[in-house]
Amino acid sequence: MITAPGHAEVQDLPAPIAAPGEVVVDVQRAGICGTDLEFFSGAMAYLHSGHAAYPMRIGHEWMGTVSAVGVGVDPAWIGRRVTGDTMLGCGACRRCDRGRQHVCERRLELGIRGGKPGALAEQVATPARSLHRLPDAVDDARGALVEPGGNAFRAVEGAALRPGDRCLVLGPGTIGLLCALFARAAGAEVHLLARDEVSAAFARTLGFDDVWTEERLPRLPWDAVIEASNSPLLPARALDLVEPGGRTVYIGLAGTPSLIDTRDLALKDVTAVGVLSASPGLAGTIDAYAAGVVDPRPLIAATVTLDELPAILAGARPAGAGRGPKFHVAL
Template sequence: MRALVLTGPGKAEVQEVEPPVAAPGEVVVDVERAGVCGTDAELFTGGMSYLRTGRSWYPVRPGHEWCGRVTTLGDGVPAQWLGRRVTADTMLGCGHCDRCRAGRHHVCGDSAEIGISRGRAGALAERIAVPVTALHALPGSVDSTMGALVEPGGNALRAVRATRLGSGGRLLVLGTGTIGLLVALFAQAEGVEVHLLGRDLEDLRLARTFGFAGLWDRPALPGLRWDAVVDASNAPHLPSLALDLVEPAGRVVYIGLAGTPSTLDSRDLVLKDVTAVGILGGSAGLAGAISAYADGSVDARPLVAATMGLAETVQILGGHRPPDAGPGPKFHIDPRR
């Protein structure tokens, strides 16, 4: 089968590889759609921290935002999975440690991440093998575009839940990439008053179409009460800005990762009595994201700028944006093309 293979920093190609085999407890899925994520780009450039720690290595086959249809069952897998449209949790814990048994498999010390770490092949390929325990079934109302947005949606929903805001609360989201916009959409669906901070007005072009309460660049940001702030950016100076802006006794949620270390003054955290939360992975939010997509309360399809063929993935990873692409930050790949 065809699969995208990253062979070294800045080096990638579509190769013919051996198709996956369903081991006991696993299924093989024909991939319908896969998203290209910032993590995939970091693996491509060589900037991913896992490459330095030995958690990831070349060659690597990326792709952890995806959906498809189950075509093969391994031993011990219930027959009802055959033919079902699914996506899956990216984070695969060992299943035996205290963290896994407590439902925190996403921070298992021996976890593998699909398309990212421990050599677990990803979904930028025609087929993928996945443990049945990681699968999430997709209802018919969730199309391929939305199905491949479940994983980032799960991350965003976890960030929204971590704000502890309900209807009438005011949220400021820093960053207008895929995660920032998804955070804003999930929060808006729960009745939160949502504001976004972008780099400039052009950066907010797509956000204008969603009817959020406020869209701002830094000079225009008003001095409102921010009950919670979500940093969904990759800018190293914004974690401290989030802490500066949040209301005393409010909550700051960090889901973005900068390429260089960020600094903030823990004295400000203490003296403002602020709760800070870090979000890693969408595991606990996947089911909720599927439900929100299925009932129509969140429509994330405008975030996808274009859907392209597998061979075009290398251009996307290299930063090329097709001239006919839409305004969204996300690119999807149809590996069947």
């Protein structure tokens, strides 16, 4: 539980009960991400808009096994390994009817928005309609990386890459690296722009030779640019770099407004795509993981216990942790 900016603790709480239409999942593994760190720091926008409030239980990257079902849910779910959608639409509005529940105005977001408790706990309750079954070929580590993978999957879909296209990814954090992995699987020539040599060096361990810092970035025609950083300056840089007639994909979020000049967008005939959430990309990500087309596991720096998590949220890095950007909790 995060109870205030800069303060997180493990609490004993009543076990969840499956409401009608819900299941209870025994969580086996969950990850933390930049959104969780923003909640810990107090910078997350939802805290200031009223969509979230302390105390809150975080955790929206997870997998586990269904242990109970509520009224109206097929009992065949019990015992199945699953992950689930973070975005829980109301199910009754025009957006939900059109399959856009991830932008439903009244949506809850598991562990993020509307007070829906997250999955950094031994158990989590979630609607059965949000579940995605995990095949045996997707182990627990990959299962807990389906949600971030789904975001990257959608970003690469938005880039509309063809084999041989040259794609530049700005920001090799978890999402940026996953974008690079999916773009490579699509047959693109993938380059990454890193903030510094430390992040560049880790990206190279994943088999990406063309990793640059700003001062070394070559002048090349970029068919697509995926902006996956938290820099307020890089969205405009993406538009500056992309080839006329190309595509820019915006999946990174800065803490302050990040502006682009729409004159450049129009005069270069660029297609700009914004991506919110993994929802439409979860099934495709599971398929890619199961087929071995993309393996996200090298991004995991360490797998820790729930008791160790508050220190990690505060910036600690446990002894023996790898260089990857992702931490997992085993429950």
